[in-house]
Amino acid sequence: MEATNTQKRDTLRQKKKPVSKDKVLAFLFLLPSLILIAVFVYGFIGWTGYVSVSNWNQLIPDMSFVGLDNFSSIFQTFRFQSDLRNMLFFTVFFIAGVVILGQFLAVLIDQKLKGESIFRNIFLFPMALSFVVTGVVWRWVLNPDTGMNIILDGLFGWTPGWYTDTTIVPTLQIGQIDFGIPLALIAVMIAAIWQMTGFSLAMYLAGLRGIPEELREAARMDGATERQIYFKVILPQLQPITFGVIVMMLHISLKIFDLIYTMTGPGANFVTDMPAVNMFETTFRGNYYAEGAAIAIVLLVLVAIFIVPYLIKSRKGEA
C-alpha cells in the first residue's frame, strides 16, 4: 500500500526528493516528544531501578550496590504484605463493581425511556471530579458517627465502622499478616465505584448504540423474547468493551493513590494501605529512597504484566 502510493506520487510528480524530505521533517517534529518520553519515562524507570538496588536509605544518596536487599526487606514487612492483600481485593471488587454496575445502568438507559439524558448525566458527573474531592466528601458521608450510619441506624439499628473497621474476613494467617478482605476497604470501594462507573457506562452505551438494529430485528423474527435478545444477542457483542474497561480500570486500581491518601490514609494496621501510598510515605516521609524505589518497581512490574500484552495486542489487531 505504502509502496504503491509512493510510486504513484513519484510518477505523477517525477521527482523523489520532496517526499522524502517531508518524511524527515515529519520525524523531526515527532522527535522532541520522543526524546521527552524516552528520558522521562524509560530513562527515569531505569534510574528508579538503579536506586532500588542501591543503599540509599537515608536522606543523603548512597548509590553503593546492595543487590536485591531492598526487595527482600520490603516483602518481609507487615506493611507491604498488607498492601499486596489490599490491592488484590480492592482490584477484584472495584473492577467487578464498575463493570457490572456500568453495564447494568447502560442497559437501563438504553431502553429509550424519557429523560434518559438526565440519568446519564447524573451517572457520569463524578467522572469530572478529582479523586481528592471524592475522598474528602465520602469520608464525611461514610463517617461512622454520622452520614450513612444515621440512616442505617434508623432503618436496621446497624452502624458499621466503615473505614475505621479493622476486621479482616476471613482471617487466614499468611506471612506476617491476616489474609482476607479488610472490611475498611469497602468504604473505599464504594467511593471508587461511585467515581468510575461513569467510565464503563459511557463505554457500554457507545457499544450498545453501535449494535445495528437489524441484529435485534433478526432475533425478534426468530421469536426471541426481549430478555433473550439482551442476554443472547446484545451482551455477547459487548465483550470486547468489557475487556477494554477491565484493562483501563485495572491500571487505575493498581496505581490508586489520591483516593486512599485523602479518604483514609494507610489506616490502622494498614487495612486501607496500598503500594502507591506506601512508596510515597517510605520515600518522602521516611527517606528510605531505595526501599521506596523497590516498591515502585514492583508496582510497575505488576502494571506492565497486564498492560504490555494489551498494548501489543491492540497494535496487532489494528494492522
Next chain:
Amino acid sequence: MTKSLSKGIFYALLVLFSLFFLIPFYVMVVTSLKPFDEVSIATMWQLPSAINLSSYAQAFAKLVPNFLNSLYIVIPATLISALLGSLNGYVLSKWKFKGSEWVFTALLFGMFIPYQSVLIPLIKTIQVLGLYNTIPGLVLTNVVYGIPLTTLMFRNFYASIPDSMIESAQIDGAGFIRIFRFIIIPLSITGFVVVSIWQFTNIWNEFLFAITITGSEQQPIMVALQNLAGSQIVEWNVQMAGAILAALPTMIVYIFAGRYFIQGLLAGSVKG
C-alpha cells in the same frame, strides 16, 4: 401491560441509583451552606435553617491563591500538550515510517505507568533544572506525562481523515507543514476542544505530582484542599465549601461541554 410494568421497574431502578449517585453532591452542598453551629453529626442530612455563606468566605480566603496556581498550571499545560499531541498524532497517522507503530506503542506505555516509578528521578531532575516548587515545574511535568494520552486521542481522531485527502494535497505540491496548517488543523477543531477539555480535567484534578513537586506557596488547589481537609481543626462545612470550590471548574466544563467530555473519555480508551 407487562411493557409498562417493566418500564416502571426500569424507572424505579434508575431513580434509585440516581439518588445514590447524588448523595455526595447533596451532602456537599447542604453542609457547605450551614453555619458552624448547625454542622452537627446528628443533623447531617437536614437542610440548613437559613443559607449561610460564611463557610465559603473561609474556604475562599484559604484556597483562592491555590485556585489561581492551578489556573496558571492548567492553562499552559493543556495548550502545550494539546499542540504536541496533535503534531504527534498527525505524524503517527499520516506520515507513518518504518517502526512507527512500535514507537507509538512505546509512547502509549507512558500513560499506564504508575508515576511512583519515575518520581524520585523526576524530583531530582526538576531540582537540577531549578524548577522545584515552581509553577513551570508542574507545567513541564504535566505536559510530558500528558503526551501519550493527547497523542493517542489525536491519532485516533486523524485516522478518520481520509489518506486520499493528504495524497491529493501532496500532488498539488503541499508539504508536511502546509498540509498540517491548511488541512489538518481546520479539520481538527473538535479534536482540539475534546482533547483540551479532557486534559484540563486531568491536570486540574492531578494530585501526585502536585504534592511532590510543590511546597506551600505554589501548591495547586487539590493539594491545598487535602491539607485543609486533613487538618483536624477545620470544620466540615468549610471542607465541603472548599471541595465545591476545587471541583467547580471541572463541573462547569462538564455541564457546558459534557458531550465533548464523553467524546474525550471514549477517545482516550485505547481501542476495544
